Structures are given as C-alpha cells and as structure tokens.
Amino acid sequence: MFQKRTHTCGELNENDIDKIVILNGWIDRIRDLGGIIFVLIRDRYGKTQAVFDSSDNYTLYQKALKLKNEYVVSIQGKVRVRPEKDKNPNMVTGNIEILATNLEILSESETPPIYVNIEEDISENLRLKYRYLDLRKERMQRNLILRHKVMKITRDTLSAEGFLEIETPYLTKSTPEGARDFLVPSRLKPGNFYALPQSPQLFKQLLMVSGFDKYFQIARCFRDEDFRADRQPEFTQIDIEQSFVEKEDIFALTEKLIKEIFEKSLNYNGLEIPFQKYTYDEVIQKYGSDKPDIRYGMEFIDLTAYFQNTEANFIKNGIDKGLILKGFIVPDRSNNFSRKKFDDLTEFAKEQGSSGLIWIACDKEMRSNIKKAAAKEINILVERGIMKEGDVLFAILEETDKIDQILGQLRIKMIKEEFEKKSGFSIIWVTDFPMFSWNEEEQRIVAEHHPFTMPNLDDLAKYENKDPLKIKSQSYDLVINGYEIASGSIRIHKQDVQEKVFDILGLSKEEAQEKFGFLLEAFKYGAPPHGGIAIGMDRLVSILVGEESIKEVIAFPKTASGTDPMTNAPSEVSEKQLEELHLALKKINESEKQNDSKS
Known part of the structure; x- marks a missing residue:
C-alpha cells in the first residue's frame, strides 16, 4: 500500500x-x-x-x-x-x-520522447504517438477540463429546460446522402452491413414522432470524408430536437445555452443576446461567405454606379455588358502594399476565377493600376468618404454569380495576412439557406444541408417544377468568429413534402422507400412540427480555449489521413476474422491506390 x-x-x-x-x-x-x-x-x-x-x-x-x-x-x-x-x-x-x-x-519513468513541462515545436505524429505524455501538458489538461465543463453545463442547462438525454444507436442503416458512411459488416447476416451514424438525424426525428418533445444528446458522429484540413472522422456534437416549435424558439434556446457556456466555463459575460441575424443572401453579398468573421469589417461595396461613365474602357464596356464592379476597403494598411504585393494578389484573384484585380492605395500620392483612366472616379470615392488616406481598395469586375465568391476569398486572405488575430467573439445567425445546390462532380441536384430540412413552402409550390435551385429552406447556422459552430433547421414532418424533396433530389419512390421507408411510414401516424440544431462540440471548445485546431481539444484525435500513430489504427485483421464476417479482400494495384487517394 x-x-x-x-x-x-x-x-x-x-x-x-x-x-x-x-x-x-x-x-x-x-x-x-x-x-x-x-x-x-x-x-x-x-x-x-x-x-x-x-x-x-x-x-x-x-x-x-x-x-x-x-x-x-x-x-x-x-x-x-x-x-x-x-x-x-x-x-x-x-x-x-x-x-x-x-x-x-x-x-519510474524512462527519459520521455517528448517534454511534458515545456512547450516545444515537435511533429504532430510524435505528439499523437505519445499522446498519453502529450496529455500531461498543462495546456492539454486545461483544454480537456474546459471541454468537460462545457458538457456538464450543457447537460445542466438543457435538463433544467425540460429536455431528456436519450441515446440513439451507433449501429444503424446506411443512407449515403452526404459523406461516405463507415460500414460495419454483420457476422450474423453475411453480405449485410451496419453504418456508424453521420448524425442522429433520423432517430431524433423519430423520437419527436414518439412524443418525446424535448430531446438532447452529446452524440458521437462518424464520417468517412476525404482528407480535409482540421476534420476528424469521428467527432462530437450537442444534438438538440424539439417539437411544436418555430425557428425563433430554437434560436432562443441555443442563445441561452451558448451564453451559459461562455459565462460558466470562461467567466465571460460579454455576450449580448439575441445574436445578430443575417440571411444567407445578405452574408454572401456583404462578405462573400456563408460563415463570415464580421469582427474585421470590410463589407463589400457596389461600385458600379460610380464607374458607369469612366474613361477606363474595360470597366465601362464590362458594365455595359451587365458585369458588376464590386470591392472592399482594407483600412489603414496602404503602407503594407508594394507593387509586387499587388501583382501577387492579382494572380491570386485570377486563380479564384477573376479576369483581374483593380487596386487603389490611398496614399498622399495616390497609387492605382487604373489611376490614369479613372482619376475622376477615384477622387469621387475619396470626396464621398468611401476611402480615406491609408486605405486600400480592391475591386473586381465580374458576373453577378461569381463576384461575391471571388471577393470573399480575397477578403479571407486579407484577414489572415494583414490583421493580427482579434480578441473577443462575433456570433451571428445565418438563415434561409438555399434548399438545394448543384453538384458539378455528380451532375445532379443535392440537398444543401440534408433532405429532411423543411423547405420554404411558398418557394416549393412556386419553383418545384420550374427551378428548384431557387427554393429556400427553413435552415440556420450559428457562426462564431468565422466558424460554423452549429447548424439546424425546421424539419419536414409531412409525408407528401418529404416525397417531393426526394423527387427533386432524383430519388425514385422505390429508392426512397428502400432507404427511408421507416421515416415515411412514421409520418403516417401523426408527426408533430419539429426542429432542432446540432452544435459542434470540438470546434466550440477550440474557440473557447483559443486553439486553431480541434485536435487540441480531443483526447485521442486522428491525423489528417485518419490514422492513429499510437495504436496504428486502422490496421489489418486476421484471415479468421475476415472468414467469420464472410469477407474477402481484393488486392489493388498502384494506379488504383493513387485514384483512391485523389478521390
């Protein structure tokens, strides 16, 4: 002892x-x-x-x-x-x-391969291989302790609001409508597979049909996605669903929960509710992003009217053909921009799909690549207070459907390169997303969020057979400091509406029945109006503790390639295990490996 x-x-x-x-x-x-x-x-x-x-x-x-x-x-x-x-x-x-x-x-301890008592610049692979040592560090312990606090505050707050924490299955049916499923072979039913849930979406809707009007779960989710920066194949979300609500009710509940989390985990009392609300169209037109960090300003300005009669012929001709001239101001930064830097940014704009980049640096001596041809218009911008000394204006001349996306990428680049990271928190709602979008790779219409989101019913009636891409949804995202922290919607609760959405997505009645028949069947027996939201636990905690990567707030994360250097997962299994599952492995050649890595 x-x-x-x-x-x-x-x-x-x-x-x-x-x-x-x-x-x-x-x-x-x-x-x-x-x-x-x-x-x-x-x-x-x-x-x-x-x-x-x-x-x-x-x-x-x-x-x-x-x-x-x-x-x-x-x-x-x-x-x-x-x-x-x-x-x-x-x-x-x-x-x-x-x-x-x-x-x-x-x-006793051998000399550890990584230092515990100092922060050092070591490879991610080494940190994850010896994660049990990495987790001894004060920073990592602080992060995971705060994560625990967030989970406890969530449970306490939602329980006090009458919500029930109900678990949903990890082994479920594969319904591949978003990312790839992780599949689990069934030993007892050869040739059949379970799927690990990408979210508890359908089960929480079925709980609403069951009469559990207030549900939540701190849910583990699994997505077999291609390698992307700062994504994990398994992640955690605060999953919430409620019956007999409209989106304003979900907003109020979420705002209360987020405020409680900030106050009780960080002792931060600076959040004001309700949070600002923008429609999807507004944030795209103002910031070129559906998840803007509005702390940095730089709203887009439509400059078309100022340049309609300019002597800069390429601008005038473009405007006459219906192009838009639009840009934004980078304030008080003109000394940071050399001609080479402007040239590099022009190349960047072209890489994003623009034909070029117009720039104006408002120094004591004005600098611009349209200075001679558009001197009058530049002076008007200064006289009307659109620009002041020290500002830099970037603008592009493009088609309406391209211009905001290109400017949005340039704005993000300016935030990263020209501004120190701002403190504080900018929290906004983004609402009324498109219900559908066009997938170029698959050449088909797909659901922007998921196919169980309630569409705007007026839009559905108007555009269902004409132009479904114009249909808006009753969906919403919560954005903190430029990160999508939560996503939710009012859900479809009527069988006929759900069938119309499946039809627009190109699902035949037979396919819809095979994949989602259990949901359609449930809707026959009295489904209440309901809606909900899922809050990304990993990203929320990373913002609270000031970490750039969600790996810093997960005890045992995977690498960008989905591997675990500590346990060497994923790993091969024995022939006996494969035989028990009635599986056989197919050898793949090098070209197939390369194709898989690109897909």
Missing part, C-alpha cells in the same frame, strides 16, 4: 502552514543545489514544490537523488511558507513549499 494523498498539488496555501500532508503525482522539475533538492510535483490540479534537505534528513535526501522527471511519487511533508525571495506569484501554490519527511517512488 502506498501513502494516498491528503491534498492535490494545486490546493495548498498559507492557511495550511505546519500541516502534515501527502501529495501524489509526477515529478515535473528537479533542482539539485548540492545538499538541498527542490522538486516540483505535478498533478492535473497544479504543482507544489517539495524540499529535500540533507541537513534535515540525509537518508531521505539520498533517496531523492534517484528521482527523475516523470517519476510517479508519493511525498509526505510539512507545509511551510517560502522565503520572501523564493515566492512565485505565477504558481497558485507559489507562497508555500513542503519540507519532505517521506518519499515513495510509485513508478
């Missing part, structure tokens, strides 16, 4: 002077000053300094000489105040130390 701790390593203070205490933890640092050894002992609560003094206990001092970083120990000692010159205001326990009277080495 070892001596169990009486206190954690982060709780002792001057009120504990002269107490005999026992601490358990890891050795964080050792300072041997010759005759006296100072040891920092660490657990997830903090660090405390222990002193081994040869003049006080030589035998114990000799034992302490064997200590190394990351040894697991139990230290008994007497709490005393540190000398004034040795107090450390950066430590919670920095005013006290323990004069050790006993030491047990509970577990």
